[in-house]
Amino acid sequence: MIVVLRIGHRPQRDMRVTTHVGLTARALGADGMYIAADDRGVVTSIRDVADRFGGEFFVEDKVGWNSCIKRWKQDGGVVVHLTMFGLNLPDVEEEIRTKEKILVIVGAEKVPGDLYQMADYNVAVTNQPHSEIAGLAVFLDHIAPNALHREFPGAKVRVYPNACGKTVEEL
Ligand code: SAM
Secondary structure: OOOEEEEEOOOOOOOOHHHHHHHHHOOOOOOOOEEEOOHHHHHHHHHHHHHOOOOOOOEEOOOOOHHHHHHHOOOOOEHHHHHEEEEEEEHHHHHHHOOOEEEEOOOOOOOHHHHHHHEEEEEEEEOOOOOOOHHHHHHHHHOOOOOOOOOOOOOEEEEOOOOOOEEEEEE
């Protein structure tokens, strides 16, 4: 099981990025997302896509990041914090892939300093600054089983691969 924890979300300002974090998480094999902020709009947008495009993806906002991490660890999960300052993904991915329950944390602005100690792994997708969406996408591609070939049962809309043009089926 892989779940994303989004911290530092600023309502209005980060709405689009946090929505894309959620959509990326869903598309590339995560099971759900916790948002450490109050933003119904983001929750509604992601749920709407999940409802139309299928699969089981949960979204919860108003989550306390500190208690979420503690609870996750008490339940036997590991915590991975994505940060440009961490160990490079290729050096830790084999070990992380063996874990059954992974909480992946992505920030927005500067993240709380405590997080570096609370995380079991501080992982960098290169040690260069970029974005939470890109970091999460590459991480899931390396860690989530079949990230690029997921099934989404119960879809109301299905898009079929097409070399040119669009093939969309309403179910
Ligand atoms: N400057 C901020 C800091 O020092 O925490 C980071 C801001 S960055 C726009 C937002 C988030 O993107 C980070 O919290 C981290 O989760 C993710 N991120 C950015 N670059 C990354 C990298 N090279 N590897 C992994 N995650 C990265």
